[in-house]
Amino acid sequence: MQRLTKKIKKLTEKISNKENKNTENNPLSPYLEKNKKRFEDIFNDASDIIFRELKFSSSEYSVNALIIYVDGLVDSSLISKGVLNPIMTDSLNVSKEKLNSTSVFENIKERFLAVGEINELEQINCIVDFVLSGCTALIIDGFDKALMISAKGWETRALEEPEAEPIIRGPREGFTENIRVNTAQLRRRIRTSRFKIETMKIGSLTKTDVFIAYIKGIVNDKVVDEVKKRLKRIKTDSILESCYIEELIEDEPYTPFAQMSATERPDKVSAGLLEGQVAILVDNTPFVLVVPYTFPQFLQASEDYYNRYTWSSFLRILRFISLNIALLLPSIYVAVTTYHQEMIPTPLLISIASAREGLPFPAFVEAIIMETIFEILREAGVRLPRPVGQAVSIVGALVIGEAAVTAGLISPAIVIVVALTAIASFAIPSLEGTYAIRLVRFPIIFLAGALGLFGVITALLILLIHLCSLRSFGVPFLSPIAPLSIRDLKDSFLRFPWWAMFTRPRLIGYKEPARQKYKLKPEPPASRNNNDNKGGN
């Protein structure tokens, strides 16, 4: 064991050594030929790196220059229009006094490059990083610094409706794989200078952009600091999806419950930011992490806030019921049919008993088998290509539903139970919520099979203690229910109308608790006038 840990330590030390090497001091030289040689060495055998030599010349003065960029990561029309064209053709018209060996660099930067964002860099490894992230490097002979021209442009997916979180009313656009497009979507919704986006690069090989977005003044600064601290702690070579980060920064790793939400919806993230949450955006994935996350958000869909509060509240109650069905129905069925038959009304008991006559398996085994088969069906349906997926569901429904019952392998009651459970589990809006519930269901069935309803209640108590012990970035997972905050219950089991939700969640957005004016409840004009008169008197 000790040897193993030593070995692991040795291995991980190598990674950090490599990182140190990369940050060594290595400046550009003033000679273009030398620089070119060095870059060619670095980008040796990388066929997508383009080296383009050009000459900046007027009638009397000329200087060599080099452009380096990654093919496919830059907007080539912008490069030719904004960089190549001005330097190669316009330079011919420049009067001669403006051009000499000292001022040429500034001149090119200020008068010729028709591109928005330009940086000056001197370190070779920095330049390499910039080039690899899509910048174009312009190196001029005689200068030991390079101009980094930000003319990024690569093929991305267009804005689409997020497939995992569809809604009926509300904005339909979702995040994309391009992190800048994502921040733009957020910025379009929150047009205040207090909305901050801090950047960070994680991963020694992937150098993935990770952005931390929050609204200053609303957010709890401690949470922002904690997020930054935990992100800085990550020393890894690759971040390909936000889940990599999620598992490295969560509070409690040994749990089926996610302690941060991952969403594709910019409106959901904006709403979270406005309540004082912190968003963690990761490049190359449309899924944005939002912390802190609490249990009631399991039942919240972004559409709740776009429909009338009466309907949304009804939906919330439905979801709460379906959460309980998804969690408990199979285990309660097993417990009641095997241990507590006296609880079932007699006619129902007789029909269940007659259906179970001559069946080979006890209810517990039936439940476990059917639940497993359902999960297999669901997984197969997701993995297979669309047209084949439908075939799977038809075969599954027919064979497992119809044929197994007529063949006398399983009872019709368990088919109903499993189907209900499945439907109920799909009614939970958050993905991480359904995953947790569907996973926890199995141990509860086991306990129900062993101890009946007593086992079910034991499982629920374990679950409750576990949920109470969870925290998401310092916020208790079960808040606002335990610890209780009556004010925040307005947005948990029911969704109160907007004029009643005038405060932000107490534990998350306590710094600026008021969201709106206290009396926004609409009133008919007649009574409003009366009130005004009273106020005047």
Next chain:
Amino acid sequence: MLDKGKITSIQLALLIITVIASTSVLFLPSVIVQEAGRDSWIFIFPLAFGLAAAYLCVSLGLCFEDKSIIVYANEIMGKYIGSFIAALYIFFFIWLNTLVVRQFSIFINTAFMPETPELTFKIIIILLAAYAVKNGIEVITRSNQFMFPIFVIFYSLIIFFSLSEIDFTNFLPVLENGIKPVIKGSIAPASWIAEIILLLVLIPNINQPSELKKNSVYIIVVIVIIFVSDIIVTVGVLGANLTSHLVFPFLSLSRYSRATMVLERIETLVMLLWVAPVMVKVTAIHYCASISCAQFFNLSDYKSLVMPLGILTIVWSIILADNSRELVFIIDKIMPYYIFILALPIPALLLIIHKIKQKRSSKA
């Protein structure tokens, strides 16, 4: 401080209410009615006693806001007597826990699952409690807070559905045999209220201790309301004679209430819901036992004591009593005297000596 978790005084009040009410609701009517008959609802003695105990415990605890009685008993009484007092409390916590665990397992076993061995329930409840205790006081109070509304709703539903069955002639004539049997009968319930001495260990974890004085009165008042409503409904529906002969009158009461058409024999559900508060009770007492034990032996961590004490509790609860009658005898006739000593004279003594010492030092 061994557990840095902080709770509000309301959370603590809810915890204490659950601790006291959970087992009492089930056993109270039969115990008190045996002595006091139809006058059981006259509940003055336990109320006065509970208020006195609460006052003493809270004012003693507030003198030492960040210490438990295990620590400051030493400071007040000196090393030997102080340690003796601390040991008394620790012994009591463990003993009380064995009583509750035994009550729980006997109840589930006789009324619910007679074929499963009693030991199963003991192990399960202790494992649950150990899991919660290891997570600290915050998690214990929070999980209680989560469940408390559910307890309240179900208790009041059962009371509500029985209201129509109450026959008030069951209470007449009032005080036929004088006040003596009433007081005699309420000794045991008063001793259950005295479980408020858990406060002596839990006070250091409170956020704003100053609010506790007010809340401790609420605790007693709520408990007395629960007790009295329990007695009134059981005696009113079943009559004094029948109540005194039933083992679990409240359970029989729930058979009367036909609240639903979907499920029959709702008492199974009542029993199940009873498991949760008893778990909270065992957890709270087990927490107090482990943390005061750790303080007594000056350990740096109380978590290593949780499982050993749990095993001790299981074994002790087996050898504690041979059968349920013996257990009822212990709860009825032995426990009250023990808990009276711990709830009234000792805190009073500690408080007086502390005040005298304070005065002397301020004079000097």
